[in-house]
Each structure stands twice: as structure tokens, then as C-alpha cells.
Amino acid sequence: MNLKELAAELHLSQTTVSRALNGYPEVSEKTREIVLAAAQRFGYRPSPAARRLATGRAHALGVVFNAERNALMDPLFVEYLAGVAETSAKQGFDILISPSTPRDEIVTFGRLARDGTVDVVILTGPKVADERIALLSELKFPFVVHGRPPDPVGISFIDIDNFGAFQQATSFLIQLGHRRVMLINGEEHFTFAQDRSRGAAVAFAAAGLPSDMLDEHFMPMTAENAYRCARQALESDARPTAILCGSILVALGVLRAAAELGLEVPRDLSIVAHDDEMPAFPADQFHPQLTTTRSSIRAAGTRVAEMALARVAGQKPGAVAEVWPVQLIVRGSTAAAPEKG
Amino acid sequence: MNLKELAAELHLSQTTVSRALNGYPEVSEKTREIVLAAAQRFGYRPSPAARRLATGRAHALGVVFNAERNALMDPLFVEYLAGVAETSAKQGFDILISPSTPRDEIVTFGRLARDGTVDVVILTGPKVADERIALLSELKFPFVVHGRPPDPVGISFIDIDNFGAFQQATSFLIQLGHRRVMLINGEEHFTFAQDRSRGAAVAFAAAGLPSDMLDEHFMPMTAENAYRCARQALESDARPTAILCGSILVALGVLRAAAELGLEVPRDLSIVAHDDEMPAFPADQFHPQLTTTRSSIRAAGTRVAEMALARVAGQKPGAVAEVWPVQLIVRGSTAAAPEKG
């Protein structure tokens, strides 16, 4: 059943039926009701393709995702996607996933923007120098950012307070008496890694401690990388008594390193990790349960999708700039620093 | 630049240009080259929407994913999706993600099938009585299945050898002297859970052991559930000496239960888990490293996408029915059963 047939059935023109269905004011309430009822009865569903062609709007939202062999953000991504999906589905928006490797990500974005397959894209994990943002801005293609854009002016984004989270976590460790602290951070070119780095540094400065007590490492946040890094540090003479982990996965690697070296957590080593609340990977299911800085990646996904849809509906870029607070949850993986041996 | 303009530019008809671009034989090689070159030069890209409307084919592949609060398959899903994305991108197919809760999943599938938003859907996690399969079959909408359909006749699917994997793993434990074995399985209504159940049962039967030595539990495979279940069993008088885990997440919960009870793995308790190779969650990053039955969820995603595309290209349903072998990888979480106290 298409519009033409439905219109014929009702002895009305396509115009009127279309308008009735789409809530235009030029049609009387009475006919609208009749049309709506008939549409319902015949199970009429407008063809998305036709509508798309006629309006030039795709009614779809694009998400580019990293399909590289070892997609680091994997478990995060689904949870995030779930959030995005939830709200966009409510508004009848489709979600188009475009796989891409970091190398040709920029091409992928260009294609999305020019093809008209989607009306807006969501950009994740902004970098210190982000050419995707540059490209989309130049093309004047609507987009919103999940994370902190390097230059937020005129860009709608939502981010968690990475700075505050790591400042708080670091201060907490310092208060517990820890002096040699290691930070296993994400890759340097991500803005979130920079923010976290600054947070930790500021905490040290505030406590009047020299910044070289903070041993910071940037790397892709995998368990494997974290294991290697932690193992090496923990075997050294001046081993850290506390490790700040960029993610739960990092904590997994650190835990393994500690276990292998016979170090007990939290007696010999304190661990605090950032937790994005992946239900599959709950911080409280570890042994010991992990002290974390917690934020909901899913809620972020929900919000960023809302923003994207608002953007399509005409909201100005830069209208939204939210930074969500992050909560420190103290569990069993942190304790007072061990007495100096 | 659209087709009309390009055609005008070349002093050719739209027909010819269209055919040249789409590789139809009715156009001479010479003109084809000219057209291709011009298209390249002007950066012409056909409008997907228009093509879709004209051909009735969406050039897109649908994946329904569970956006329920605690999406259990989360970490699996991305890795799987990465596989799907990889191959479908190669063929220029878009991937449409439709969020859905289990409750209205069937509606979602119906909509996808009728709307023409996608040409084929991939169905994941088939159940013993699967109404999605019933619906799609009835609508004669192309689909392929990832996992084992209850009635595979006339259905293209790919699955891993869940039966063989768990038979092998169970036999291995029996050979190590384990007699009280627990199996923490997925939910009963999934075909994969049934297959695994049968695999374990057959191993016991083959060893001439009574089936009640196998303590089997069906549940959503979360760390939390597994923790509870394992904890309870390990505290009981006749505690199991080995636990078969349906997933790495399940193993996480079991490890925690063991640690809390002061049980050492593998001395006091052996663990073998099924591993779908999520790079984010590697079995060899645990302590101890986990003995696993391993299969690549990503490769499965790749293959199932290929199948889906073949299906669109006209391949008959039921043409593919692959069952992939699963390898048992012995690592540090298994050992001979403890002497009877």
C-alpha cells in the first residue's frame, strides 16, 4: 500500500493524505482523523526511500566506528551505541554504522557528509588536532561531539569531567599517603588523556608534591599494554604504591601484573580505575572490588543522540556544551600506602 | 553534481552515463572510459536515496541489536559487528542498526522487512523456538542466521561447534580427574546453550559417569550471576572441583567467588571458559591465564556478512550451513583434581 493507493481508497488527493499524515495545518481535523484511521487500518507505511529523495533528509544518524583489528574501545562502544540507539529509535531515526580504520576515517566522514545518507554524524574521541572536526566544519555538515573538542567554540559537545575525576582520584591517593603514583593513561593525542593528565598533575601540585612523583604513561588502553607497563614498574626499585588506571581494562592488566609478582591489592598496591559503566564488565565484580571514578557511557550516548537530533531539527552548533561530573566510588582496591620498607 | 548534469557535461544521455557507471554491457568501452574519467574528475557520486527508490534495493544490511539495559552480549557484539562491517563496507553496503528490546524485537524485524530500509537482515542468537525466524520466513524476507537455527532446513547459517567445544572441555576435565563439575551455561532458550549442555552430558556419558555429577545452571551470562551461582556452589559441602564457564565474563565472576572463599585456581578449582576472542577482554590477561575453548566471533561476523550479501545477490537460502570447529586452549586455570580430603 502506497500513498497513491491510500489516497484513491479515501477519494482524496495524495497531497491531502500526505499532509494529514505529517501533521500539516492545512487539513481539517476531521479529514485528518479519517486519514489516520485508514492509514492504520491498511497498515500504510511511507517509503523511507521516497521520502528521503523528496525531502533530501535521510532521517538517519551516522556513527563512525573503528573496525581496526583491535578496536580498543570495544566494550565501551556498544554501551554507548545502546544509548544512542535508544533515543534515536524513539524519534524514528535510523542509525548508520560506518566502519572505518583510523587511516581512512577522514574519507569515511567526507563520504557520509556528501552522500546524504545521514543528516548528522556523531563524532567520538576527539583528538588534540582533529581533522574530522575540521573537515565537517568546512563542509558545514551537522555534527556533534562526544568528548571534548580541542576548540569547543561553536561546537556542540558533551563530555565527562575527566580533569576533575583524575584530580579527585589523585588527591584521594595522596591523602592515603601515596607518594609514588603511576598513571596509565590513554593515547596522548586524545583530549580526554590530556585532561586526565592535567587533573593528576594539578592534584600533585596542590599537595605541594614534586611532579616527578607522578609516573605517567600514555598508551592504547588494553589489558595487555597495561600489564606490561605495570609489571615493569612494579619490578623496579622505586615501585609505585598506587596506580591510576584509564579504564577497567587497564585495571585488569594491572591486577594480573600485581598477582604475578605476589603483590596484594590493596595492601601492597592501591588501584583506582576509571569506570564507564559497562554492564558486561562491572568494577564490583573484580577481586578486590575496584575503587573507581564512575560515569555512565550509556547516558552519554543517550544525550549525544538527543543533541544530534536537535541539531537536525535546526539547533545551532555550539548550543550544547555539557560537562558531566564524575563520582569517585571507593571500594576495596585502595588503602593507605604501605609503610616504607 | 548529479547524473543529469554529468550527462549534459558529456553530451550524452543519462541512460548511457548510468549504464557506463554501473558496468552494463550495452555501452562501448570507449565511452565507458570517458564517462568514468569524467565522473572521477567531477567527483560525481550517485545519490543513494534516488538509486534506492529507483531500484527498490536499499544497499544496506540490517542488524538488530538488543538495547536493553543490561545487554549481555555487549562486548561480543562490537567485535561481531566489526566483522560484519568490514566485509559489508567492502561491497559498499551500509549497516543499519536497529535497537530493540527482546519484547518488541519481533516488531522491529517486521518493520525492517516491510520498510525496505534494508535488503537483508542478520539474525543473532537463535532460540529453540524462534519467532523471528518464523516471521521472516513467512514474509519471505532474506535473512541469514548467526548461530544454529532450531530447524536449519532452508536457512543459511553459520555457527561454531558448541557441542564439540563443551564435549571436549568436559572430557578434558574428566581426564584430569574431576568428578564434580559445574556448568554455568547461558539461558536455556538459546540453541547454543542446548548444544553446550548436550556436549557436556555426552562427555560424562562417554566416560561412564553418572549424569548427576554434572551440576548445570542456565542463566544470563553476566559476571554477577556467575559470581552468585559459583559462590553458592563452592560453599556447599560437595563443592565442584571444576567449573565450565559459558563466557569469559562468567569466568570473571567465578574467579571472584573463588578468591573470596580463599580457593586457589587451579589448585583447588579448575576453570575452563568459552572465549569468543574479544580483544578487549583477553583470556590470557587473567590471573591465572584461562584455559578456554576458543572461537573468533569476529571471523563469524565477517562470514555471516558475506552470506548476507550473497543472499542479496540471489543465493538461495539454506545454501550455507557452516559449523566451525572450536579449539581447546589449555592455559593455567586447569589442573588435576585435588585429592579427596
Add this chain to the structure above:
DNA sequence: CTCAGCGTTCAAAGCGCTTTGGAGGTTTTA
């Protein structure tokens, strides 16, 4: 020399929807 046959190209008709520019009919205003 004519005509069938072939290889190329084209004009035009959709695909199913939205939207512009009116056209009728009814009500209000002067």
C-alpha cells in the same frame, strides 16, 4: 541495392513521496 542484424545511444516513463501554486467553496468584512 535492400534489408535484417548488431552495437550504441537516447527519450521518456516510472520509483513513492513532498511541496508549490492554485482552485473551489464558505465565511467574514465593508
Add this chain to the structure above:
DNA sequence: TAAAACCTCCAAAGCGCTTTGAACGCTGAG
């Protein structure tokens, strides 16, 4: 009472592509 102002509704023109049916020029057979 006539004109202006509405309220409803409609015919038709796209949106940018594919595809059918036909036309064109050329070659080789009769």
C-alpha cells in the same frame, strides 16, 4: 450585495536515479 479573506483540498512538478522500448548508424548477407 460584492469583495476580500479563509479554509480545504487538489493537480502537477519535482527529487535523482534506473530501465524499458525505440531509434540510429553501421555491417554483412541475400
